[in-house]
Amino acid sequence: MPRPLPRSFYARDTLTVARELLGCVLVRRVRAGAELRGRIVEAEAYVGEEDKACHARAGRTPRTDPLYGPPGFAYVYLTYGMHHMLNAVTEPAGRPAAVLIRAAEPLDGLERMARGRGFPLDGAAASRSLASGPAKLCQAFGLDLRQNRSDLRGPDLWIEAGESIPDSRVAASPRIGCQTAPAPWDLIPWRFFEADSPFVTPGRAIARKTLGSQRARHRE
DNA sequence: CTCTCGATGTTCT
DNA sequence: GAACATCGAGAGG
Numbered sequence: 001m002p003r004p005l006p007r008s009f010y011a012r013d014t015l016t017v018a019r020e021l022l023g024c025v026l027v028r029r030v031r032a033g034a035e036l037r038g039r040i041v042e043a044e045a046y047v048g049e050e051d052k053a054c055h056a057r058a059g060r061t062p063r064t065d066p067l068y069g070p071p072g073f074a075y076v077y078l079t080y081g082m083h084h085m086l087n088a089v090t091e092p093a094g095r096p097a098a099v100l101i102r103a104a105e106p107l108d109g110l111e112r113m114a115r116g117r118g119f120p121l122d123g124a125a126a127s128r129s130l131a132s133g134p135a136k137l138c139q140a141f142g143l144d145l146r147q148n149r150s151d152l153r154g155p156d157l158w159i160e161a162g163e164s165i166p167d168s169r170v171a172a173s174p175r176i177g178c179q180t181a182p183a184p185w186d187l188i189p190w191r192f193f194e195a196d197s198p199f200v201t202p203g204r205a206i207a208r209k210t211l212g213s214q215r216a217r218h219r220e
Numbered sequence: 221c222t223c224t225c226g227a228t229g230t231t232c233t
Numbered sequence: 234g235a236a237c238a239t240c241g242a243g244a245g246g
Contacts, residue, residue, distance in 0.1 A: 044238070053238070063231065081228030083239050100238060135239050177238045 002027070004158035010071035014090040014097040018045040019192050019211075021088070023165040026104055028141045029156050036112060036141055038104030038131055039162055042193040042200045044175045046087070047097045053181035056096035066149050067096035074157065076138075076148040083135035084144050088152055088159070102176070102191070104131040105199040106140070113140035133201050168212030171195040 005024065010017055021043045028036040046054035055064045055077070066075040066089060075087040075098050087098035106113055106127055113130045114121035117139045121127070131137040138144065143157070152158055172189040179186055193200045195210050 046238075055238080058232070061231080077238090078228095078230065079237055080239050081230070081237085083228095085238060087238090102238085133239070175238070180236085181238095 002154045002158055003160050004153035005072075005161060007070070007072040007153070010088060010090050010152070011092055012090065014045040014047045014099060015190065017088070017090045018043045018099045018190070019170065020164075021099055021101070021159070022170060022192055022194055023162040025107065025160045025162045026101065026137075026141065027158050027160060028109075028143070029154070030109070030112065030142065034109070034112075036109035037107040038113075038137070038141070039107055040101060040104050040159070041197040042101075042103035042191070044100040044102060044192070045090075045097070045190040046100060046175075047091075047190075049096060052185040053175060053178040054096070054098075060096070064096065067098055069093055069149070072152050074147050074150045074152055076143060076145055078145065079135075084138040085134045086138055086141075086143055086147070100134060101137060102134045103193070103200050104137055104140075105197065106130045116140050116142050128198050129202075132199050165194060166212065168210055169195050170212070171210045176201060 021040050024040050026038050026040055030036060049056045049059060056067050060068050063077065066073060069089060070093040071090050073089045075089050077085055079085060086101045089098045091097045110127055111121050114126060117130060131140045147157055150157055171193055173191045174187045174189055175191045
């Protein structure tokens with residue numbers, strides 16, 4: 001039985017939503033009785049027309065229109081001509097903001113996810129690469145432009161509450177792929193991820209303090 | 221391990 | 234015409 005997060009969860013400050021989405025479970029119904037599930041381990045905040053890395057920087061256009069709509073709906077778009085990205089629209093209608101769902105730890109439906117990714121499921125190494133990146137996640141969960149504007153309370157796609165993750169295990173870093181945005185938007189640490197998860201975007205380890213250690217830092 | 225590069229199509233200047 | 238919230242293959246250390 002679906003237990004989707006309420007609309008009010010998304011109607012808040014985008015940084016808070018991005019942080020709290022960690023540990024929540026993304027669910028995709030592929031047909032009656034068959035669901036794909038993954039625990040969200042990485043997410044990024046994109047906030048307002050003033051954020052020069054956010055698509056809304058160019059204002060309201062046919063493409064960015066969902067960002068201006070009510071919270072709790074999906075904003076899906078195509079980039080690099082071939083990759084889809086899943087976002088959850090946040091904040092009250094009229095304020096363009098969203099959280100990019102970047103990576104998930106597969107829980108259910110791994111075989112199906114692997115098929116979506118185009119290779120046979122083959123052990124832990126493969127499960128690590130099923131949804132460790134925004135485009136990979138969309139492939140694994142079978143998401144494309146058809147899910148744009150779809151309601152994140154189901155019935156085909158939704159997000160449920162999960163076990164909460166303490167600050168000591170959450171880290172922040174600059175957003176990935178935003179190097180060409182003007183300062184300070186290129187370096188502002190609006191990417192949140194589970195610090196010790198092997199299911200986040202791979203690549204050079206970005207030295208990060210956890211949210212917890214930033215607090216503990218006062219003791220140094 | 222790291223780095224470079226091409227794929228591919230929509231949106232914006 | 235350029236840029237793009239990416240990925241995977243291939244070359245080199």
